[in-house]
Amino acid sequence: MFDCGEGTQKQFLIAKLGFNREMRILISHMHADHILGIPGILHSMSFMGRSRDLEIYGPPGICDFVKCTTETVKFRPMFPIRTADVHAGTIAKTDSYAIKAAWADHGVPCLAYSLIENDKPGRFHPAKARELGIPKGPLWKMLQMGKAVKVGRKRIDASKVVDPSRRGLKITYAVDTRPCKRVIELASGSDLLIHDGMFSSDASERAREYGHSTVAQAATIARKSHSRNLALTHFSAIYEDTKQLLAEAKAIFPRTMAAEDLGSLELP
Numbered sequence: 001m002f003d004c005g006e007g008t009q010k011q012f013l014i015a016k017l018g019f020n021r022e023m024r025i026l027i028s029h030m031h032a033d034h035i036l037g038i039p040g041i042l043h044s045m046s047f048m049g050r051s052r053d054l055e056i057y058g059p060p061g062i063c064d065f066v067k068c069t070t071e072t073v074k075f076r077p078m079f080p081i082r083t084a085d086v087h088a089g090t091i092a093k094t095d096s097y098a099i100k101a102a103w104a105d106h107g108v109p110c111l112a113y114s115l116i117e118n119d120k121p122g123r124f125h126p127a128k129a130r131e132l133g134i135p136k137g138p139l140w141k142m143l144q145m146g147k148a149v150k151v152g153r154k155r156i157d158a159s160k161v162v163d164p165s166r167r168g169l170k171i172t173y174a175v176d177t178r179p180c181k182r183v184i185e186l187a188s189g190s191d192l193l194i195h196d197g198m199f200s201s202d203a204s205e206r207a208r209e210y211g212h213s214t215v216a217q218a219a220t221i222a223r224k225s226h227s228r229n230l231a232l233t234h235f236s237a238i239y240e241d242t243k244q245l246l247a248e249a250k251a252i253f254p255r256t257m258a259a260e261d262l263g264s265l266e267l268p
Ligand SMILES: [Zn+2]
Pocket: 029, 031, 106, 176
C-alpha cells in the first residue's frame, strides 16, 4: 500500500481487500494527508483478526509516529508490526518482488517508490512432456527451471514444454513532488506510473511553490521515463472535476487516467 490517508480502513473494507493479506505500507512523507490513516487501519486489522506481520516503511519519523499512535492509546495489536525509517535505494526484496526508493522533491523528506515484480517462469505443459516420453519427477522440475534434460539419448530443451517467461510488472508511485530527475530514473520502464498531478498547466508557479506538479509536468515525466501508463492523483480541491486536467495530460501522454476512489486498472 502506497501511503495511508485518513479513512483508508473504510475504503479497504469497501474494496474487500482482506485485512489478513500479505502487504507492506510504504509511506512517502510525514504530511498528515499521507499518514493519518495508519492508526485506523492498524486497529481495524487487529479487530478483524489479522495474524500476519505488517511492515511499515517511510522516511525518518515514521517509526516514532507509529510508536506514538499505538503506545499512547495502549493499543496492543494482535499481529507483529515492524517499522523502519528508510532512505533511497533497494529497501526490500522477496522471492517475487523488490521495492526501490528514490528521494522526490517536496520540501520535506519525501520518497518515491517502485514495486518491481520478478519475471515469472513460463507455463509448463505436462501433456507435452508426457508426449515426449519424459517421466514425471525430477526431470519435470528441471524443465520448469528452464534447463534441458536427457531422456535416453535424446536431449530435450525446456522450450519444447515450457512457454517463454512472463515479464514482471513495475509500478512507480511519486506523490507529493515537483518534477524530479531522480523520479524519472526510478520510474524507468514502469508499467504504471502514479504521479502527483495537483494543478493545471497554467499554475506551474503555484505547483513549484507548494512542492507539487502540474498535470503536464506529470505527463512529461511519464514520457521521459518510458512508462506505459500514467495515473494522475492528488488533485487540488480548486478543480470541480478532472476533465480539463486529464485532457491537458493526454495531449502530452495519451495513456493517462485520472485516479478515482476505489478505481481499478488491469495491467496486461
Ligand atoms: Zn505533502
